[in-house]
Amino acid sequence: MQDQAETGSKKAKKANLLDHQSIKHSRDESASEIVRSRGYVEDVRMSNVKVFLGTIIIVIALFGQFYKKKFPENRDFLIGCVVLYPFSQSFFILFYGLLQLIIYTKEKNAILFTYPPAGSITSTGLVVSSKLPRFSDLYTLTTASSDPKSISAGKPVEFTKSVTQWLAKGGVLMEDQFWKDVETLVNDYAAEPKKKK
Structure with a gap:
């Protein structure tokens, strides 16, 4: 079995059997590749929002830590920081x-959000989710609509x-x-009867 996997056209994917997250990550990565190969294009809007919020958090922290002037030139700035510190922490906590x-x-x-496939009659993409509870070997993969309230979900x-396995x-x-x-799994989702109006 191992030789067969390693001699394939792609390099064989390997997971560290002693690392629960490594096992889950290798399954998640493969599941995402398979869904994308079926014509579903990844929707990265949620990731972009997370990156944007993370960037704001980092900028707030860096600005407070590394202001370029040295004391005593930055005296007024430091006084302002001390006065505004509770507000800056509030912004940090708010964004976090x-x-x-x-x-x-x-x-x-x-693990994956998608747009609907090109030429599809459905108006919603997919959300592919996975679970591998700690100390368990049971991996659950779920495919659902990215907009469950939609008529075409x-x-x-x-x-x-x-x-x-x-x-x-x-x-x-x-x-x-x-x-x-x-x-x-993807075929079963596509075969499900859609909601009626």
Whole structure:
């Protein structure tokens, strides 16, 4: 099995079997590739919002830490910082809180957001989510609509399987078997009857 995986056209993906996150990450990465290969284009708007908020948080921290003038030239600036410190911390906490709210309410366990495939009659993309609980070998992959309230939203579908079904010796991912399972999941979602008006 290992030789077959390693001699494929792509370099075999390997996970550290002693690292729970490594196993989950290798499955998530492959699942995202498979969904994109089916014509779904990744929607990076949520990632862009997170990067923007993270940048604001970093700029606030850097500005307070590394102002270019030295004492006593920066005396007025330092007085201003001391006076505004509670406000700057409030801004930092506000933006950080906003970032965590987005992760908690929108992302949850999502590994991929997509637009609908080109030429599709549906107006919504997909949200692909995964779970691999700590100390468990059961990996759950879920496909749902990115807009569940839409008329064209399908019913979420999922599968739960042991990660050992897709592993060869040494933590090499058996791409063929995993590919079939994820494709079946996407096909099951596409086959679901859509909501009626």
